[in-house]
Amino acid sequence: MKILKELAWVDSLRxxxxxxKGVLTGIGDDCAVVCLGQERVLLKSDLFIENxxxxxxxxxxxxxxxxxxARVLSDFAASGGNPEYIGISIGVPSYIxxxxxEKILEGVLTLSKKYNFSLVGGDTSKxxxxxxxxxxxxxxxxxxxxxxxxxxxxxxISGPLGARKFNTSFEPRIKESGYLxxxxxxxxxxxxxxxxxxxxxxxxxxxxxxxxxxxxxxxLKKGRDDLYRxxxxxxxFTIDKSDKKIEFLKKRFFYVGKITSKKQGYKIKINKSIKxxxxxxxxxx
Numbered sequence: 001m002k003i004l005k006e007l008a009w010v011d012s013l014r015x016x017x018x019x020x021k022g023v024l025t026g027i028g029d030d031c032a033v034v035c036l037g038q039e040r041v042l043l044k045s046d047l048f049i050e051n052x053x054x055x056x057x058x059x060x061x062x063x064x065x066x067x068x069x070a071r072v073l074s075d076f077a078a079s080g081g082n083p084e085y086i087g088i089s090i091g092v093p094s095y096i097x098x099x100x101x102e103k104i105l106e107g108v109l110t111l112s113k114k115y116n117f118s119l120v121g122g123d124t125s126k127x128x129x130x131x132x133x134x135x136x137x138x139x140x141x142x143x144x145x146x147x148x149x150x151x152x153x154x155x156x157i158s159g160p161l162g163a164r165k166f167n168t169s170f171e172p173r174i175k176e177s178g179y180l181x182x183x184x185x186x187x188x189x190x191x192x193x194x195x196x197x198x199x200x201x202x203x204x205x206x207x208x209x210x211x212x213x214x215x216x217x218x219x220l221k222k223g224r225d226d227l228y229r230x231x232x233x234x235x236x237f238t239i240d241k242s243d244k245k246i247e248f249l250k251k252r253f254f255y256v257g258k259i260t261s262k263k264q265g266y267k268i269k270i271n272k273s274i275k276x277x278x279x280x281x282x283x284x285x
Contacts, residue, residue: 025145028206030078030190033143040143042081045135046071056130059167061100065107066169068132071193073115073172074233078191079145080181081138082174083117088134091127104132107169115174144181144237149188149207153238153259154246160219160254161196162226164233173235184249185240192232195281200236201266210264213257213277230282 019026024040025033031042048068050056059067069086076083088108092101112119117136158176173191180186188207192199196218204211220226238259239246249255260267268277 025143029146030075031081031138031143033079033140033145040140041084042076042079042138042140042143043136044072044075044138045133046075047131047133049131050129054167061103062107062110063167063169064130064132065104066111067107068134069108069111070170070172070233072134072136073111073174074170074191074193076136076138077173077177078189078235079138079140079143080177080186080189081140081143082178083115083136083138085120085137086112086117086134087120087122087136088132089123089125090133091125091129091131093127093129096130115172142181144177144186144189145206146188146190146203147206149203149209149238149259150240151209151259151261152241153187154241154249154255155200155211155213155236155238155257155259156249157192157196157219157254157256158235158237159232160221161192161232161234162221162223162229164231166231170233172233176235180235180237184245185243187238187240189235189237192230192234192236194230194283195228196232196236197227197277198279198281201279203236203238204259204262204266207259208262210260210262211257211266211277212260212264212274213268215268215270217254217256219254219256227277228280228282 022035023032024035031044034041034043048054048071054064072086073083108119158173164170188203190199190203200211218227239249266277266279267274
């Protein structure tokens with residue numbers, strides 16, 4: 001599968017680079033986590049490319065600016081951070097007019113006011129198609145990683161799958177992430193950018209664990225395909241089994257299964273049958 005080739009490429013990159021001084025988490029998580037003096041910060045960049053991630057026929061220019069930045073904010077949410085600084089480099093083809101660029105900037109500034117980050121710079125260039133390369137810095141007290149899931153953890157999703165539209169902006173789960181980090185024993189977390197099945201698999205792979213998902217508990221809007229649909233941008237998080245507030249959490253979020261040992265594999269219970277859940281989803285390759 002293409003998606004597994006992408007994961008193999010990430011592993012290949014990681015094997016070629018060693019962590020430098022102050023790097024707590026590098027390649028292979030939602031964000032890099034680095035130490036700057038006594039502070040821990042999150043670093044993130046994300047590409048948003050015409051005819052790959054969006055079509056100009058289906059999205060407004062303001063939504064392009066908002067969605068490009070929101071993708072980075074969503075990764076900050078997945079790591080338990082709050083955005084501080086955003087920079088944007090943009091490739092501009094000849095068919096993009098000045099007023100179109102102003103609409104893109106309007107989208108960026110809308111999110112800047114809402115999430116209290118500063119737009120601090122970037123770069124511009126001619127290009128054959130429109131693209132934005134968004135990079136950002138966030139503050140974090142205790143980073144939440146993909147690699148810390150434990151056997152017995154309860155698996156939750158922050159919202160329904162299949163509910164978001166591809167060509168509009170969305171609300172990154174910054175608020176929900178802060179609430180979870182402050183009040184619960186969250187062991188691991190990731191945002192759903194490529195699909196529930198593959199993004200949960202990323203937690204399992206990094207944590208060296210398995211999972212058993214209850215199909216009947218999944219908050220699917222349109223059916224089984226929602227398991228593999230990308231760009232939902234909800235959070236998948238696992239909470240320690242010792243947390244006494246799990247039952248309370250079930251009233252606000254969607255409990256969908258538990259973390260198991262790696263030897264038990266990646267499974268899903270459908271009716272009374274237990275089947276292997278294939279790690280399918282959107283692939284950048």
